[in-house]
Amino acid sequence: MISIEQALNSILAEVSPVETIDTLPLAEALGRVLATDQHSDLDVPPADNSAMDGYAFKSSSLKQDQDNWLPLHQRVAAGHSPAALPEGSAARIFTGGEIPSGADTVVMQEQCQEKDGLVLVPSTKPVGNNVRPRGQDIQRGDKVLSRGKKLAPQDLGLLASIGKAEVGVSRRLKVAIVSTGDELVNPGEALGPGKIYNSNRFTLTGLLSSMGIDVVETHLVEDTLDATEQALSHAAAHADCVISTGGVSVGDEDHVKPAIEKLGQLALWKIAIKPGKPLAFGDIKGTPFFGLPGNPVSVFITFAILVRPYLQARQGQTVGKLRTLPLQSNFSSTANPKRQEYIRVKIDDDGRVDSYRTQSSGALSSTAWADALAIIPAGTAVNVGDTLAVIPFSELFN
Numbered sequence: 001m002i003s004i005e006q007a008l009n010s011i012l013a014e015v016s017p018v019e020t021i022d023t024l025p026l027a028e029a030l031g032r033v034l035a036t037d038q039h040s041d042l043d044v045p046p047a048d049n050s051a052m053d054g055y056a057f058k059s060s061s062l063k064q065d066q067d068n069w070l071p072l073h074q075r076v077a078a079g080h081s082p083a084a085l086p087e088g089s090a091a092r093i094f095t096g097g098e099i100p101s102g103a104d105t106v107v108m109q110e111q112c113q114e115k116d117g118l119v120l121v122p123s124t125k126p127v128g129n130n131v132r133p134r135g136q137d138i139q140r141g142d143k144v145l146s147r148g149k150k151l152a153p154q155d156l157g158l159l160a161s162i163g164k165a166e167v168g169v170s171r172r173l174k175v176a177i178v179s180t181g182d183e184l185v186n187p188g189e190a191l192g193p194g195k196i197y198n199s200n201r202f203t204l205t206g207l208l209s210s211m212g213i214d215v216v217e218t219h220l221v222e223d224t225l226d227a228t229e230q231a232l233s234h235a236a237a238h239a240d241c242v243i244s245t246g247g248v249s250v251g252d253e254d255h256v257k258p259a260i261e262k263l264g265q266l267a268l269w270k271i272a273i274k275p276g277k278p279l280a281f282g283d284i285k286g287t288p289f290f291g292l293p294g295n296p297v298s299v300f301i302t303f304a305i306l307v308r309p310y311l312q313a314r315q316g317q318t319v320g321k322l323r324t325l326p327l328q329s330n331f332s333s334t335a336n337p338k339r340q341e342y343i344r345v346k347i348d349d350d351g352r353v354d355s356y357r358t359q360s361s362g363a364l365s366s367t368a369w370a371d372a373l374a375i376i377p378a379g380t381a382v383n384v385g386d387t388l389a390v391i392p393f394s395e396l397f398n
């Protein structure tokens with residue numbers, strides 16, 4: 001058996017990111033991976049401006065021992081360029097309004113009195129009070145985003161704030177899914193004797209779509225070498241990566257390994273992961289290939305832990321470590337001597353975790369009930385109250 005880390009390192013060593021760049025209008029770039037670093041050509045904000053509705057003046061023109069009634073010289077609303085402010089006067093100003101030259105301080109309107117074209121301002125405010133200085137957010141030349149970032153909603157706003165109307169992102173990846181198994185029937189069809197519904201195809205489609213990847217082909221193949229070979233070969237010709245499920249062990253009904261050996265090459269690993277021990281990685285005539293186990297939860301886990309980082313790297317995304325939360329366990333479980341376990345858990349209102357009633361690798365209901373995975377290292381028993389490393393599902397679908 002090899003460790004999860006060894007498997008992941010071997011997988012990531014093989015990645016070459018896609019090179020084609022799509023230039024998209026900003027509004028269409030959500031969830032896409034930035035192809036180049038983004039620098040600002042301007043200061044944001046472009047000028048000093050007011051953080052409040054109030055009055056602007058020059059602090060040093062105030063007298064300390066008396067009331068300061070300043071003549072109102074102008075009115076500055078956001079979006080309008082102010083005139084220079086004469087010494088000893090004040091400007092009525094509104095949030096976002098540009099600070100006139102000659103002013104350096106703003107006092108909010110609630111702390112001032114206005115009467116007969118004069119305004120009484122307090123003399124106790126520091127220079128720069130309520131002024132948002134030019135370049136406070138971003139300075140010209142700053143790098144605002146790095147290539148490899150998957151664009152979040154706020155990134156689109158940030159790019160807009162520096163005036164970008166379009167952005168270059170990596171092209172979408174195309175993935176083909178091959179579901180193997182004589183027992184499989186797609187939903188929508190009648191379930192004959194001995195049959196079960198093909199769930200893996202849909203779990204994978206969801207996982208891939210949530211990463212912004214296009215599912216270009218789906219094949220359902222019977223357990224024969226010919227059918228397996230044909231489907232894999234067709235899929236490989238039309239996709240950047242092929243993912244199969246099932247048939248990856250070395251039983252008489254498992255044809256993935258011999259098929260790939262005819263079409264390309266593969267490593268068949270036993271990985272110290274539960275669920276999901278057997279996994280194949282290789283290529284079909286040069287197209288990268290993952291052979292996942294058949295059990296539905298194994299598909300979910302091996303995709304999340306091993307395939308997703310590969311596909312992220314392939315689409316040019318910076319691959320980060322999955323972040324975990326240290327959360328206390330409400331459950332106990334016995335140690336698995338050799339394999340690291342990913343237990344389907346739910347985080348309760350107190351931030352502790354409950355485990356699903358069955359952790360069978362066939363029980364897909366566990367993945368829908370759960371909102372996180374607790375990582376239990378090999379050889380570790382869990383007692384109630386233990387602190388566990390927990391991966392929230394939000395880490396996996398972003």
Ligand code: AMP
Nearest residue numbers: 179181197198199200246247293294295
């Ligand atoms: P296999 O790895 O082909 O021996 O499959 C392991 C288990 O997963 C068997 O119980 C299969 O019936 C089940 N299985 C395989 N593929 C699928 C699928 N696409 N959807 C649901 N269950 C599957």
Ligand code: MG
Nearest residue numbers: 180181246247
């Ligand atoms: Mg099978």
